[in-house]
Each structure stands twice: as structure tokens, then as C-alpha cells.
Amino acid sequence: MILECKNLRFAYDGETVLEGVDFSLDAGNYLCIVGENGSGKSTLVKGLLGLKAPDGGSIRFGEGLKPSEIGYLPQQTQLQRDFPASVREVVLSGCLNSLGRRLHYNAADRERASMNMERMGIEELADKSYQELSGGQQQRVLLARALCATKKLLLLDEPVTGLDPIATGEMYNLIKLVNLCDGITVIMVSHDLHAAARYATHILHLGQKQLFFGSTAAYKESSFARRFLGGHRL
Amino acid sequence: MNMIVRMLSYPFMQRALLVGVLVSLCAALLGVSLVLKRYSMIGDGLSHVGFGALAVASAANLAPLAVAVPVVVVTAVFLLRLSQNSRIKGDAAIAILSSSALAIGVITVSLTTGMNTEVSSYMFGSILSLSRSDTLLSVVLSLAVLLLFVLFYPRLFAVTFDETFARATGTRAELFNMLLAVLTAVTVVLGMRMMGALLISSLIIFPALSAMRVCRSFRSVVITAAALSVCCFLVGTSFSFFLETPTGASIVLANLLVFAICAIIGKK
Incomplete structure (x- = not known):
């Protein structure tokens, strides 16, 4: 068990936005969190990262994982797209949580950054500027950064938003590869139910409360999936 | 050559150059983060508050x-809080605060000493305005700003590039935003004696913008901005010394020229 959420509830200014979230994940699972806009996906992400305290229930991490050791890939902001930074600088900043009391990165951090750039196939881009990259390349840089921050759990917030179909497919494959080859647990927030059903082992469907949690196979048979897709079957 | 020796022989010029180089360095380093975080206007707001504080201080x-320094530091913390609170628009708050502070300063001045050369030097800057004790304080504070920037460089980069990620990995982003605001406040006050309240924000914004036209990595932007800033300061100050033009305005024009050159190089 790497993550266990028990009867979680989140509220803003006393108004409950998400409740009844109750699930657990084992190491190596691939969870997709789906739901419409405003269903509480982003709130749950903030909760898992420790950026928002739950107003009820508990979050427990297993296998020695700390919230600050989650490899997080946030949604990109406009500000970042034209940020003057080299790919190497961005990836290296993923080692931020291993700095501890140190002030600067050491050789081991740099080594880890290089390794993760290689893993994502962006080592040739290392000295390129982040702002000159395509959307798909930028996402791979951010995934490499997330991998620098974690050995166990990736948390991806809509990682394929704005990507073209080819880049989207590449991104999904890279994530699945990391999940299968390195045994890293993946939690991905997604709008894309078809991709979720194809890649994930588990699905969490939110709509201000937990509507469904279970294996992907069970989800495909459930009424929630059909309703979400407007009557179509996965 | 002779003229440069002559310029350096005046004690007030030595003081001005020493403080000016240090403050230009600080402003350029902080400016990169401020411009990228869209906080440029904070520097402008702070300078007007600084003017108000200086006017009141000299009247009293x-x-x-x-x-x-303390007044502007407190204002910086306050402005940062405001711009993080999405319900109040940060830029509007800055505009209100800076014009109010300017008004308080001007009223104080007109009721007490009147618009004398000292006040004019606060508005438009003067290399003559640095006293011996000011110099010492300026050197100590600007060295502190430089030291903190270098020590926390990786964290400042992370917080500038992606605050959410930095927060998620356990970095106390508010703390580093606060550090940035406080360092900026100190730099603004130190710089405004020389540059003038109306022109100091250009010292923060111009070098970063120029460097961003030609450089592609964060580190090179920071180093280039620092180098350009010091060069523009030296050129502008010398110009002002020989032609007896206002110092602040001369430095701004030097920066404008460099920005234009960088923009042309960057287009290619």
C-alpha cells in the first residue's frame, strides 16, 4: 500500500467541494482520476500534495513516501511557456526536494537530472532553451523534472492538454513505460476517458464526491462510464 | 584617461561609484526574478513609497x-500579500499606494522646507546625495542582498519558474517570495538616492529585459543582466559627470540604448 485516503472531505470557506473520497493504491498501480470540470479533481491533487489540508478524513502514505517526494507535473501556465531557462536547468530543479539543508545541487543531483533527460529522450535538448521547444517536448522536460523529484509516485495533472495527437500518444507511452519498467506508481488527472481506460489499472471518478473507484475492467462495465460518455460504451 | 582620473579623485564620486555598482548588481539580479514573476510594478510602487518616507524623514x-528602509520593507511585504490575494487586484493596490505616498511626500515637503534641491534629488536622483554613513549602510545592505541571492539561487530559480511545483516539493515558496520582496525593497531605497524615485524601477526592469532578448538560459540571463546593469551605470554616471546631466536619467538612457541593441540582436 503506497497511498490510502479515508473518507476525505475538502471545503473552501466552509463549503464542501469534495467528499467521501475513500480509496487505496498499491505500488505500481496506475490510477486515472476522471470527472467533469469542477468535480474536485484539482482539489484532490492539492490535498495529496499537502498544499491543502483536508477538512475531514485522512491521507496516509506507505513505503516511506513523503508528500514532498511526489513527482508532480502541474498544468502549465502561460508564464512558463516563454521562460528563459535551459532544459537542464528546468530538469535539475526537480532535485529541489533532495537539497535538504544544502544550498546548491551536487554531482549526484546533476547525474540524476542527466539520467532522467536520457530516459525521456531529451538529452540532445539539454542546452536548448525551454521556450523554444514544442508543447510535447516541454511536457517531456516537465516529466523528467517530476522524475527527479520522486522514486515512487508520479502525480500528473492533465499532462496532455494542448498537445497534438502524436505528442499525446508519445506522452502516454512514456508515462506507461515509467510505470511498467520502473514500477513507479502513477496518478493522472485526465479528461480523456478513452486513454484512461486504455492505460490505467484503476479509475477514480469524481463528481463533488467519489462516484466510482475500482479496476479499469470494472469501470468499463459500470453505469458511470456510460453516463460520462453520453451513453456510449468504452 | 585624464578625465577618468579626475572623476575618480573626488570622494563623492568614489562613494557614488562604489554604491552604484553594488546597487546596480542587486537590482539586475532581483529584476530577473521580478520581471519573470510579473512583479515589475512592485518596484515602481515601492520607489514612490520610498520617496514619501524620505520626505517625511528629512522634514522630521x-x-x-x-x-x-523599514517603511519600504513593510510596504513590500504588504504588496506581496495583496497580489497573492486574488480578490483584491494587486496592480490597482500598487497604483493607489504609490500615488498616495507620493502625495504625502509632496505635501510634507511643501509644508516644511519647500521644494529645494534636496527634494529634487529624491525625485530625479543625484550622485552628490550620498553621505558617509549612507555609504556604509548601502554597502552592507547591498552585499547582504548579493549574498542571499547567491546562497538561495537554486530555490529562487525554482520559485520563479514554477511556484506550484516548488511548493509541492516542500519548498516554502511564500518565504522566498517574501525574501525577494524584502531584498527588492532594500535595493529600491538604496538606489533611489542616486536614480531618483521616478526612475529607480528602470534599474530593476531594463537589464533583465535586455538580457532576456539575447540569452536563453536562466543563468546566462542573470549574469548578462548583472554585467549590463553595471556597464550602463558606469557609462551613465560618467556621462552625467562630464556633461552635468542628471545621473538617474543618464543611466536610464544608457539602459534604453542597450535594450534597443539587444532587441535588434535578439531578432536575428
Whole structure:
């Protein structure tokens, strides 16, 4: 068990936005969190990262994982797209949580950054500027950064938003590869139910409360999936 | 050559150059983060508050820097809080605060000493305005700013590039935003004696913008901005010394020229 959420509830200014979230994940699972806009996906992400305290229930991490050791890939902001930074600088900043009391990165951090750039196939881009990259390349840089921050759990917030179909497919494959080859647990927030059903082992469907949690196979048979897709079957 | 020796032989020029180089360095380093975080206007707002504080301090016969530094630091923290609170629009708050502070300063001045050369030097800057104790304080504070920037460089980069990610990995982003605001406040007050309240924000914004036209990595932007800033300061100050033009305005024009050159190089 790497993550266990028990009867979680989140509220803003006393108004409950998400409740009844109750699930657990084992190491190596691939969870997709789906739901419409405003269903509480982003709130749950903030909760898992420790950026928002739950107003009820508990979050427990297993296998020695700390919230600050989650490899997080946030949604990109406009500000970042034209940020003057080299790919190497961005990836290296993923080692931020291993700095501890140190002030600067050491050789081991740099080594880890290089390794993760290689893993994502962006080592040739290392000295390129982040702002000159395509959307798909930028996402791979951010995934490499997330991998620098974690050995166990990736948390991806809509990682394929704005990507073209080819880049989207590449991104999904890279994530699945990391999940299968390195045994890293993946939690991905997604709008894309078809991709979720194809890649994930588990699905969490939110709509201000937990509507469904279970294996992907069970989800495909459930009424929630059909309703979400407007009557179509996965 | 002779003229440069002559310029350096005046004690007030030595002081001005020493403080100016240090403050230009600080402003350029902080400016990169501020411009990228879209906080440029904070520097402008702070300078007007600084003017108000200096005017009140001189009317009350208090040491100008000892009053202005704490006032502006508190304002910086306050402005940062406002811009993080999405319900109040940060830019509107800055506009209100800076014009109010300017008004308070001007009223104070007109009721007491009147618009004399000292006040004019606060508005438009003067290399003559640095006293011996100001110099010492300026050197100490600007060295502190430089040291903190270098020590926390990886964290400042992370917080500038992606605050959410930095927060998620356990970095106390508010703390580093606060550090940035406080360092900026100190730099603004130190710089405004020389540059003038109306022109100091250009010292923060111009070098970063120029460097961003030609450089592609964060580190090179920071180093280039620092180098350009110091060069523009030296050129502008010398120009002002020989032609007896206002110092602040001369430095701004030097920066404008460099920005234009960088923009042309960057287009290619």
C-alpha cells in the first residue's frame, strides 16, 4: 500500500467541494482520476500534495513516501511557456526536494537530472532553451523534472492538454513505460476517458464526491462510464 | 584617461561609484526574478513609497535611510500579500499606494522646507546625495542582498519558474517570495538616492529585459543582466559627470540604448 485516503472531505470557506473520497493504491498501480470540470479533481491533487489540508478524513502514505517526494507535473501556465531557462536547468530543479539543508545541487543531483533527460529522450535538448521547444517536448522536460523529484509516485495533472495527437500518444507511452519498467506508481488527472481506460489499472471518478473507484475492467462495465460518455460504451 | 582620473579623485564620486555598482548588481539580479514573476510594478510602487518616507524623514530631521528602509520593507511585504490575494487586484493596490505616498511626500515637503534641491534629488536622483554613513549602510545592505541571492539561487530559480511545483516539493515558496520582496525593497531605497524615485524601477526592469532578448538560459540571463546593469551605470554616471546631466536619467538612457541593441540582436 503506497497511498490510502479515508473518507476525505475538502471545503473552501466552509463549503464542501469534495467528499467521501475513500480509496487505496498499491505500488505500481496506475490510477486515472476522471470527472467533469469542477468535480474536485484539482482539489484532490492539492490535498495529496499537502498544499491543502483536508477538512475531514485522512491521507496516509506507505513505503516511506513523503508528500514532498511526489513527482508532480502541474498544468502549465502561460508564464512558463516563454521562460528563459535551459532544459537542464528546468530538469535539475526537480532535485529541489533532495537539497535538504544544502544550498546548491551536487554531482549526484546533476547525474540524476542527466539520467532522467536520457530516459525521456531529451538529452540532445539539454542546452536548448525551454521556450523554444514544442508543447510535447516541454511536457517531456516537465516529466523528467517530476522524475527527479520522486522514486515512487508520479502525480500528473492533465499532462496532455494542448498537445497534438502524436505528442499525446508519445506522452502516454512514456508515462506507461515509467510505470511498467520502473514500477513507479502513477496518478493522472485526465479528461480523456478513452486513454484512461486504455492505460490505467484503476479509475477514480469524481463528481463533488467519489462516484466510482475500482479496476479499469470494472469501470468499463459500470453505469458511470456510460453516463460520462453520453451513453456510449468504452 | 585624464578625465577618468579626475572623476575618480573626488570622494563623492568614489562613494557614488562604489554604491552604484553594488546597487546596480542587486537590482539586475532581483529584476530577473521580478520581471519573470510579473512583479515589475512592485518596484515602481515601492520607489514612490520610498520617496514619501524620505520626505517625511528629512522634514522630521531623521536619518533618511534608517526611516525609509523599514517603511519600504513593510510596504513590500504588504504588496506581496495583496497580489497573492486574488480578490483584491494587486496592480490597482500598487497604483493607489504609490500615488498616495507620493502625495504625502509632496505635501510634507511643501509644508516644511519647500521644494529645494534636496527634494529634487529624491525625485530625479543625484550622485552628490550620498553621505558617509549612507555609504556604509548601502554597502552592507547591498552585499547582504548579493549574498542571499547567491546562497538561495537554486530555490529562487525554482520559485520563479514554477511556484506550484516548488511548493509541492516542500519548498516554502511564500518565504522566498517574501525574501525577494524584502531584498527588492532594500535595493529600491538604496538606489533611489542616486536614480531618483521616478526612475529607480528602470534599474530593476531594463537589464533583465535586455538580457532576456539575447540569452536563453536562466543563468546566462542573470549574469548578462548583472554585467549590463553595471556597464550602463558606469557609462551613465560618467556621462552625467562630464556633461552635468542628471545621473538617474543618464543611466536610464544608457539602459534604453542597450535594450534597443539587444532587441535588434535578439531578432536575428
